[in-house]
Amino acid sequence: MEDAPCLPIIGEAAPDFEAVTTQGPLKLSELRGKWVVLFSHPADFTPVCTTEFVALAQANPELEALNVKLIGLSIDSVHSHLAWVKNIEEKMGVKIPFPVIADLDMSVAKKFGMIHSGSSSTATVRTVFFIDPEGTMRAMIYYPLTNGRYIPEIVRLVKALQTTDRHKVSTPANWQPGEKVVVPPPKTAAEMEKRASEGYECKDWYLCFKTI
Known part of the structure; x- marks a missing residue:
């Protein structure tokens, strides 16, 4: 083998x-x-x-x-x-x-x-x-x-990686430059409570989006 x-x-x-x-x-x-x-x-x-x-x-x-x-x-x-x-x-x-x-x-x-x-x-x-x-x-x-x-995916992924580095965020499925990004989930109960007042668009405490 x-x-x-x-x-x-x-x-x-x-x-x-x-x-x-x-x-x-x-x-x-x-x-x-x-x-x-x-x-x-x-x-x-x-x-x-x-x-x-x-x-x-x-x-x-x-x-x-x-x-x-x-x-x-x-x-x-x-x-x-x-x-x-x-x-x-x-x-x-x-x-x-x-x-x-x-x-x-x-x-x-x-x-x-x-x-x-x-x-x-x-x-x-x-x-x-x-x-x-x-x-x-x-x-x-x-x-x-x-x-x-699919060459556009190569370009898109470079932009996604650079966006992650620049803004300390993640990018959701099918993300394109200019669209909302995913905010890192809270690591503590205090961060979770604070999340509600930070102005993000949240689907739940662990999934929040923002515009950059």
Whole structure:
């Protein structure tokens, strides 16, 4: 039986790495101070991955405005990446603005649990990792090889995480920027009693909303 993939842990430091990319050498820890969205794709020159790269390139200006560095990865050579990026620009009219890691030895993929033997032993599943400016893993999303990601959810989750950090709140199901957020529940009886006078919109003592 093969070993299970090593998975990063939410709330712990993201594994550091150094890698070759389409934009030169990259070290994760040198990106401190920025949010990082690291995503993998199964292979270059494949249909679903191409649609994702186009969509991510189109979302990149919004992500950059949120202080996000977008980084792609697959187990292909840098020459393959460069040829594919050029092909996308020529055939789709979209320039890929973010670096793409060439992970031929799978060292980064293994650190982040991107190789799932049930799907493939030589291709990365579609993963998205959200790393905050302190280098902490904040969220992870995994998709199978067959299904492309919904890129607006990646942008929305970055905004939700940043809202949580800025205002010390949570975000409810289906939250969109500008909507009400969830106030942390009280931890003591005194806090619970005080809750009624704090001006929140409460459904009950443990579920209160506010506008930020």
